Each structure stands twice: as structure tokens, then as C-alpha cells.
Amino acid sequence: MNSIEVARLAGVSRSTVSRVINNYANVPNETREKVMKVIQQYNYFPNVSAQVLAGKRARTIGLFLIAPGHVSSDILTNMLIVSVIEHASACGYYVLTHIIRDAKDTETVKNVKEIFFQRRIDGGIFIGAANHEPFIEELVAEGFIVGVVDQEHPEIPQSNRIVANFNNDSGMKQAVAYLAGLGHTRIGVINGDMNRLSGPTKYEGFLKAMQLCGLQVNRDWVLEGSFHEESGYEAIHTFLRIQGERPTAIIAANDSVAFGAIRALKEHGLQVPEHISVIGFDDHALSEKHHPALTTIRVDFSDMLKQLTTILIAKIEKPSSDIREITLDCCLVIRESCRRV
Amino acid sequence: MNSIEVARLAGVSRSTVSRVINNYANVPNETREKVMKVIQQYNYFPNVSAQVLAGKRARTIGLFLIAPGHVSSDILTNMLIVSVIEHASACGYYVLTHIIRDAKDTETVKNVKEIFFQRRIDGGIFIGAANHEPFIEELVAEGFIVGVVDQEHPEIPQSNRIVANFNNDSGMKQAVAYLAGLGHTRIGVINGDMNRLSGPTKYEGFLKAMQLCGLQVNRDWVLEGSFHEESGYEAIHTFLRIQGERPTAIIAANDSVAFGAIRALKEHGLQVPEHISVIGFDDHALSEKHHPALTTIRVDFSDMLKQLTTILIAKIEKPSSDIREITLDCCLVIRESCRRV
DNA sequence: CTGAAAGCGCTTACAG
DNA sequence: CTGAAAGCGCTTACAG
Numbered sequence: 001m002n003s004i005e006v007a008r009l010a011g012v013s014r015s016t017v018s019r020v021i022n023n024y025a026n027v028p029n030e031t032r033e034k035v036m037k038v039i040q041q042y043n044y045f046p047n048v049s050a051q052v053l054a055g056k057r058a059r060t061i062g063l064f065l066i067a068p069g070h071v072s073s074d075i076l077t078n079m080l081i082v083s084v085i086e087h088a089s090a091c092g093y094y095v096l097t098h099i100i101r102d103a104k105d106t107e108t109v110k111n112v113k114e115i116f117f118q119r120r121i122d123g124g125i126f127i128g129a130a131n132h133e134p135f136i137e138e139l140v141a142e143g144f145i146v147g148v149v150d151q152e153h154p155e156i157p158q159s160n161r162i163v164a165n166f167n168n169d170s171g172m173k174q175a176v177a178y179l180a181g182l183g184h185t186r187i188g189v190i191n192g193d194m195n196r197l198s199g200p201t202k203y204e205g206f207l208k209a210m211q212l213c214g215l216q217v218n219r220d221w222v223l224e225g226s227f228h229e230e231s232g233y234e235a236i237h238t239f240l241r242i243q244g245e246r247p248t249a250i251i252a253a254n255d256s257v258a259f260g261a262i263r264a265l266k267e268h269g270l271q272v273p274e275h276i277s278v279i280g281f282d283d284h285a286l287s288e289k290h291h292p293a294l295t296t297i298r299v300d301f302s303d304m305l306k307q308l309t310t311i312l313i314a315k316i317e318k319p320s321s322d323i324r325e326i327t328l329d330c331c332l333v334i335r336e337s338c339r340r341v
Numbered sequence: 342m343n344s345i346e347v348a349r350l351a352g353v354s355r356s357t358v359s360r361v362i363n364n365y366a367n368v369p370n371e372t373r374e375k376v377m378k379v380i381q382q383y384n385y386f387p388n389v390s391a392q393v394l395a396g397k398r399a400r401t402i403g404l405f406l407i408a409p410g411h412v413s414s415d416i417l418t419n420m421l422i423v424s425v426i427e428h429a430s431a432c433g434y435y436v437l438t439h440i441i442r443d444a445k446d447t448e449t450v451k452n453v454k455e456i457f458f459q460r461r462i463d464g465g466i467f468i469g470a471a472n473h474e475p476f477i478e479e480l481v482a483e484g485f486i487v488g489v490v491d492q493e494h495p496e497i498p499q500s501n502r503i504v505a506n507f508n509n510d511s512g513m514k515q516a517v518a519y520l521a522g523l524g525h526t527r528i529g530v531i532n533g534d535m536n537r538l539s540g541p542t543k544y545e546g547f548l549k550a551m552q553l554c555g556l557q558v559n560r561d562w563v564l565e566g567s568f569h570e571e572s573g574y575e576a577i578h579t580f581l582r583i584q585g586e587r588p589t590a591i592i593a594a595n596d597s598v599a600f601g602a603i604r605a606l607k608e609h610g611l612q613v614p615e616h617i618s619v620i621g622f623d624d625h626a627l628s629e630k631h632h633p634a635l636t637t638i639r640v641d642f643s644d645m646l647k648q649l650t651t652i653l654i655a656k657i658e659k660p661s662s663d664i665r666e667i668t669l670d671c672c673l674v675i676r677e678s679c680r681r682v
Numbered sequence: 683c684t685g686a687a688a689g690c691g692c693t694t695a696c697a698g
Numbered sequence: 699c700t701g702a703a704a705g706c707g708c709t710t711a712c713a714g
Contacts, residue, residue, distance in 0.1 A: 002707055013685045018709055026683060045458035049393040050707035053690045058390075060437070060461075078419030085440050089452075094461065096401070097438045099426050111430075117386035120401075120435070291632075343691055354701045359693055367699060391691035394706045684714085692706085698699105 001044045010038045021046055052119065060094040061312060062115055062124030066103050066133075068228075075285040076301065080127055083305040091313045096121055109135045116144045122316045123147070125308060130195040145319075147312040149304065150197045157323045162315065164308045164326040168198055171297040171330040172205030173212070175251050175279050178295075178332055180213040183341045184249040184277065188221030190235045190261060192253030196227070202253055202281065221247045225257050232260025240268045248341050249277040255284035255296055262290075262337070277338035281330075293335035304328050342385045351379045362387055393460065401435045402653060403456055403465030407444050407474075409569075415597070416626040417642065421468055424646040432654045437462055450476045457485045463657045464488070466649060471536040486660075488653040490645065491538045498664045503656065505649045505667040509539055512638040512671040513546030514553065516592050516620050519636075519673055521554040524682045525590040525618065529562030531576045531602060533594030537568070543594055543622065562588045566598050573601025581609045589682050590618035596625035596637055603631075603678070618679035622671075634676035645669050 003021075007014045012035060019027050020035040038044070052058050063084050065077065085095045096115065100108055115121055116139055123145035126136055131151050140146050140161045147162040179187055189206050192199040203222075210217050223235040232252055252258035258280035262272050272278050272292055280287060283298035307326050315324070344362075348355045353376060360368050361376040379385070393399050404425050406418065426436045437456065441449055456462055457480055464486035467477055472492050481487050481502045488503040520528055530547050533540040544563075551558050564576040573593055593599035599621035603613050613619050613633055621628060624639035648667050656665070 003709095004707080014708080015685055015687095015710080016683090019684085022709080028683070031683085043454075043458065045455050047394070047707050048459040048461050049390040049399075050690090051709075052390040053388070053394055053692085053707080054709040055690070056709075075416055075419070078415065078422070081419070081422060081438070082440060085438055089440070094437050094439070094456070096435050097422065097426055098435070099423060099430070113384075114386050115435070117384065118389040120389050344693095345691080355692080356694080356701055356703095357699090360700085363693075369699070372699085388691050391706090392693075394691080394708085395693040396706065397693075685712105686714105687712090688710090690708085694704090696701105696703090698701090 001042050003044075003046065006035065006038050006042070006044050009042070010035045057122045057316065058120065059092060060096055060121045061088055061309070061316075062121040063095050063097045064100055064112060064124055064126045064129075065098070066100045066126065066128035066130075068101070076282070079285070080301060080305060083302045084125060084309050087306045087309040088313065091310065093122075093313055103129060103133060103135070113139065116142070123312050125149070125305075125312060126151075128196070130193075131197040145312060145315050147308045149308065152197055153323070153325060157325075159321045159323055160315070160319075162308060162311050162324045162326070164304050165197065165328075166299050166304070167327055167329050168201040169205040169208070171281060171299070172202055172251070173209040174330070174332045175281070175297055176206065176209035176213055176215070178334070179249045179251070179277065179279065179338065180215060182249075182277070182338060185215055186218065186221070186245070186247040186249070187215060188218070188223065188247035188250045190223045190225040190232055190250060190252045190257050192225055192227040192257070199227075199253070206251060218245075218247070220244060221250075225253055227254050227257060229256040229260040229263075232257035232262075233264045234260070236261045236264035237267075240264070240270075247276070249279070249338065252278060252280050255280035255282045255287045255294060258294055258296070258337075259286070259290065262292075272337050273339035277341075279338055283333055287333075288335070290337075292337045295335045295337045296333050297330045298333045299330045300328060342383050344385075344387065347376065347379050347383070347385050350383070351376045398463050398657065399461060400433060401437055401462045402429055402650070402657075403462040404436050404438045405441055405453060405465055405467045405470075406439070407441045407467065407469035407471075409442070417623070420626070421642060421646060424643045425466060425650050428647045428650040429654065432651065434463075434654055444470060444474060444476070454480065457483070464653050466490070466646075466653060467492075469537070471534075472538040486653060486656050488649045490649065493538055494664070494666060498666075500662045500664055501656070501660075503649060503652050503665045503667070505645050506538065506669075507640050507645070508668055508670050509542040510546040510549070512622060512640070513543055513592070514550040515671070515673045516622070516638055517547065517550035517554055517556070519675070520590045520592070520618065520620065520679065521556060523590075523618070523679060526556055527559065527562070527586070527588040527590070528556060529559070529564065529588035529591045531564045531566040531573055531591060531593045531598050533566055533568040533598070540568075540594070547592060559586075559588070561585060562591075566594055568595050568598060570597040570601040570604075573598035573603075574605045575601070577602045577605035578608075581605070581611075588617070590620070590679065593619060593621050596621035596623045596628045596635060599635055599637070599678075600625075600627070600631065603633075613678050614680035618682075620679055624674055628674075629676070631678075633678045636676045636678045637674050638671045639674045640671045641669060 003014045003017045007017045020032050088095050125147040127149045145160045149164045153163050191203050225231040225235050280294050280296035283296045287294035344355045344358045348358045361373050429436050466488040468490045486501045490505045494504050532544050566572040566576050621635045621637035624637045628635035652665050
């Protein structure tokens with residue numbers, strides 16, 4: 001079944017069939033209905049490759065998740081994927097999902113670029129990439145429409161790059177202020193991946209917030225991490241082996257890190273929040289059910305991706321020179337992992 | 342950049358460029374290298390729409406997840422998606438993921454069919470569909486290559502339908518035998534969705550296993566459910582409101598249902614396993630961390646989807662009349678939610 | 683309002 | 699070993 005067949009059966013030309021499919025105004029109702037009847041009756045759907053080749057959009061966007069080898073098959077990831085798919089679907093777009101295990105692997109990078117150059121997709125969203133990831137820069141430079149989460153706009157912003165971030169600064173401020181309000185003065189931090197934008201911004205936010213509250217930062221209590229449960233566990237584990245003064249509260253770069261940290265603390269006989277307070281970031285789906293229920297800074301990934309997807313598709317449909325940037329606020333959620341000292 | 346440009350720059354015809362791209366044997370090394378150099382230098386990737394239109398495959402498969410409205414954004418779902426994507430990727434295929442909220446909605450169904458008819462994908466995998474779901478039957482009848490999880494092969498099996506299932510019968514037998522071995526004689530069950538194949542097969546497996554162990558089935562202890570946490574909670578909640586004799590052990594249709602059941606039991610002051618034993622099915626990622634750690638029947642979804650994806654792609658690349666069916670075994674994992682009576 | 687025709691960028695028999 | 703040409707199934711100026 002193709003448009004020629006439909007045309008023959010409806011007694012019109014392919015041009016007219018095409019006009020009906022594409023909702024041209026200059027088709028009389030009678031003709032339109034005649035054609036539609038055949039289309040419905042024969043279950044005809046235009047071949048998408050032919051449409052794309054003739055200049056239409058693929059109506060497909062790419063979703064690229066950069067997930068390191070030791071992937072935590074995380075509830076969050078699932079939510080991100082589903083958010084993008086559902087919002088794209090609401091705009092009539094399909095999503096080609098792709099997982100990037102190693103953004104440094106040449107073969108992998110080639111595959112990702114291929115997807116754009118082959119014109120499989122009209123644009124793409126990248127989640128979890130390093131700030132200034134070179135191959136993403138290349139794609140932007142090539143003019144492809146790209147949405148990125150957790151990266152900064154470069155000096156000279158481009159209109160085909162859409163940037164989405166949380167207000168990490170304000171989040172950290174809320175966390176520190178809350179702890180300070182509970183009487184904590186000795187506050188430590190477990191950092192995230194410093195190659196991603198949110199790593200350094202959260203840390204800088206922490207430093208600024210500490211200063212604002214008139215609190216000293218103890219460099220021994222600034223621990224390295226990488227946004228994973230394991231890294232929170234390792235950070236605390238290593239830290240506790242060395243004897244020395246301990247903080248009364250710890251801010252983790254995200255909730256997964258907080259889970260790992262609490263696990264390590266428990267193993268060392270330290271109860272949360274009795275012996276030490278812990279605060280996370282994200283409000284992961286498990287944080288509420290965690291023991292103790294995790295106090296954290298809530299962030300709305302679903303809303304972010306909804307906005308990002310919508311703007312991406314809008315850009316695809318109507319390229320404009322607007323520079324688009326999304327910044328979402330976050331807010332403190334008080335549960336049971338912090339106590340007054 | 343297109344094949345004409347490449348041809349011009351390499352000083353050959355488009356035919357030759359195409360032969361190089363498609364690895365034809367009859368191209369001398371010298372010519373091949375000349376062309377490859379231009380391709381590499383100019384970052385040329387053939388337009389996929391043109392290739393598909395000319396008869397090549399899209400190298401894309403569809404992944405359709407039927408997830409009810411009140412979706413549990415589940416760790417399992419994430420694992421399923423990632424499994425399919427990674428195994429498809431290993432075969433050089435892309436995955437178009439699509440979420441079906443309501444398989445009874447005409448518009449939704451039309452969209453799914455469209456994806457096949459438009460030739461966006463070379464085949465598709467359906468997870469979570471009802472047994473004999475009509476629109477999947479239609480797609481199979483149209484000759485599309487389809488992989489389904491948790492459905493039965495019809496009377497007259499088709500070679501373009503690949504069926505993947507777990508050996509639920511054996512799983513239930515293991516669960517009942519284990520409980521019987523612990524001295525339980527009063528065993529209840531919370532069923533799954535009876536519209537899906539695994540719903541009735543698990544229940545039938547339960548009945549058979551009970552008979553095999555010489556145990557009586559008490560109809561009051563056969564509770565309705567639907568594979569969701571909430572349904573396990575509801576089932577137990579409703580059941581406990583009615584006074585009467587209680588079972589000493591309950592088998593849940595899956596781990597999510599078991600979680601819900603345990604939550605409800607706790608609320609009624611019944612501890613697991615002290616007052617009642619509970620056994621799940623699946624070995625969900627959270628089961629090990631659950632309190633109490635859940636005894637369950639382990640099932641390997643990742644392996645199943647790896648096999649299904651591989652066979653689907655093999656069928657796409659080389660259609661054959663073989664009837665393909667996958668059945669994976671499951672095995673008991675003993676943890677802490679069951680005790681001897 | 684509608685049709686004939688060019689063009690999108692490939693692949694692949696066909697001929698040499 | 700290689701090129702010219704037909705064909706895949708659409709869309710869209712162009713002409714009427």
C-alpha cells in the first residue's frame with residue numbers, strides 16, 4: 001500500500017493524497033473525505049523514510065544517557081527516560097534511547113554522531129555528560145539541536161543549544177542554613193563528580209553558604225565522591241579510618257551518596273541522626289522510605305525534562321535565534337536524618 | 342555532504358561509494374581507501390532515510406512497555422529498557438522506546454500500529470501486554486516481526502512471533518515445596534493480573550503444586566491482585582478485615598505484591614516471618630534490601646530480554662520459518678521472610 | 683482546486 | 699572492476 005495505490009482507489013492523483021495527509025487547506029471536503037476513506041479502509045500510513053527524504057521531519061528525538069560502567073540501575077534513570085518519552089509523545093514525537101557507557105570511547109562517540117548525521121533524529125537530549133563534553137560541542141557546532149542537562153552555556157551561547165539546570169546554589173544554601181539552624185557548626189560535605197557541572201557548583205554553593213552562615217570550612221571534612229552510592233560509602237569509610245575530629249553533620253552531593261554514607265556510618269557504629277546528621281540532594285524516590293527517612297533538597301527532574309523536551313521540540317519545529325536556558329529551583333524536605341545539637 | 346559529493350571528491354561514481362559503504366567484495370583496496378579517506382575526512386554518514394527507502398533495514402527495533410496509569414516507576418522497568426537497548430546496540434540496532442498507558446485506547450493503538458506501518462522499525466518487542474492482546478495479534482497477522490513477553494503461542498504458531506516466558510509452573514512448585522518443607526500446611530496466595538499469561542499460569546502452578554504436596558487449598562486464602570505493590574496491600578488489608586482462620590504463609594504473584602502485602606500485615610500488627618511467612622516472585626532489585634529480606638523465586642529478566650532481542654534481530658536479518666519460543670527457568674532464593682512452623 | 687514532474691539520497695541490477 | 703540509470707515513496711513548487 002502506497003500513495004499511488006491510495007490515489008488510484010480514490011480516483012485522484014498522488015499530489016492530492018499528499019495534500020490530504022498533510023492537511024493542506026486547498027482540498028475540498030468532498031475530496032478529502034474520499035481520500036480519507038481509502039486511507040482508513042486500507043490501513044495506509046505514509047512511509048516515514050520517504051517523507052523524511054522529501055524534507056519532512058523524522059519526528060524523533062534522541063535521548064542519550066551517559067551512565068558509567070558500574071551503573072546503578074536507578075529509579076531516577078527510569079523516571080528520566082519515562083519523562084522524556086511521555087512528553088515527546090504528547091508532542092507527537094518518538095524517542096530513540098541510547099545509553100553511553102563510556103563517553104571517552106571513540107567507537108561509542110562515532111555511533112552517537114552517526115545518529116545525528118544519518119538524520120535518524122531531529123534533535124537530542126544528553127543527560128549525565130561531563131561539562132563541555134567535546135563530542136556534544138561538535139554536534140552543537142554542526143548546528144544540530146541539542147538539549148543538555150547539567151552543563152553551562154558557553155561564553156558565546158548558541159541558539160541550537162538548550163541548557164537545563166537546577167539552582168544548586170540555592171539548594172546548598174538551604175541545606176547549610178537548615179543545619180546551622182539546628183545548631184550545627186561542624187559541617188562536612190561529600191562532593192559529586194567534579195567533571196559534571198553540578199559537582200563544582202554544589203561545592204561552591206556549599207562554600208558560599210558556609211561563609212554566609214559564618215561557619216568555618218574544615219578541609220578534612222571535604223570528601224571526594226562521584227554521585228554514586230558506592231562513592232558515599234567509600235568516602236565515609238576512608239574518612240573514618242583516620243582518627244581526628246569529626247563533623248556533626250554531612251551534606252551529600254545527592255541522595256545516593258547519602259545512602260552510601262549512612263551505610264558506612266552504620267558499619268562504624270555511628271547512628272544517623274543520633275551521632276551524626278546527614279542531608280542529601282535530589283529527593284530520590286527511595287529517600288522517603290529509607291531508614292532513617294532522608295532529609296534532602298528536592299529537585300523536580302520530571303518537570304525539568306518536560307520543559308526541556310517541549311522546548312527542544314519547539315526549536316525543531318520552528319528554529320529561532322532565542323537562547324534558551326531553564327533553571328529550576330529546589331527546596332528543602334525535612335525528614336528524620338538530621339537532629340538538633 | 343552526500344554520496345555525490347563524496348564520489349566527486351574521491352574521483353569515482355556514486356555506485357562505487359555505495360559499494361564501499363556496503364562492503365562489497367568487488368572493490369579493489371586502492372579504490373576503497375581513496376573513498377574511505379574522503380568519507381572520514383568529511384564526516385560523511387549516509388542518510389538513513391534514503392537507505393531505508395532504497396531497501397535497506399532501518400536497524401531500529403521498537404520497545405513497547407504496557408504500563409498502567411498508576412505506574413510504579415519501577416527499578417524493574419528500567420532494567421528491562423536498559424537490557425533491550427544494550428543488547429540491540431551490541432547488534433548494531435537502535436531502540437525506539439514507547440510507553441503504552443492504556444492498551445484499550447484507540448488513539449494509542451493507532452500510534453503503535455503507525456510505527457510499524459510507517460516502517461520506522463524493523464520489528465518490535467512488547468512487554469506487559471495482556472495475553473492475546475488484539476492489536477498485537479493484528480501486527481503479527483500483518484507479518485511484522487514481533488517479540489512478546491508473557492504471552493502464549495497461539496494454536497497455529499507463526500514464525501514472525503517470538504514468545505518469551507518464565508517457567509512459572511516450576512517456580513510455584515519450588516515455592517510451595519519450600520513452604521511445605523518448613524512445615525506450612527495453610528498456604529494462601531495473592532494472584533497477579535489474570536489477563537496476563539503469568540497471572541493464570543502462576544495460579545495454576547500453585548494449585549498443582551499444592552496437590553502434589555498433598556495440601557488443601559482454602560479458597561478464602563486465594564486473593565485477587567494485579568502485580569502491583571498497591572494490589573498486595575489492598576488484598577491483605579481487605580482480607581484481614583474479615584475475621585476467620587488465617588494462613589501461616591502467603592505466596593505473592595511477584596515481589597512488589599509481596600512488599601505491599603508485608604506493609605499491610607505490619608499495619609495490622611503481624612510481623613513477617615514471626616506471625617506469617619511471605620514468599621515473592623521475581624527477585625526484584627529491592628528484595629534483598631527489604632526488611633525482612635524477601636525469600637523469593639528468582640527470574641532473570643535481563644537474560645530473557647537478551648535472548649529475545651537477539652532472536653528478534655536475527656529474524657529481521659534473516660527471516661526464517663522457525664517457530665521460536667524461549668522459556669527460562671527460575672529458582673528459589675532463601676532469605677528471611679519465611680520461617681519454620 | 684488539481685495533476686505532471688522534479689527532487690530528496692541512497693542501492694543495485696545491468697551493461698560493459 | 700565500474701558507471702549510468704531505474705527505482706524506493708514521498709512532497710511541493712509549477713502550471714493550468
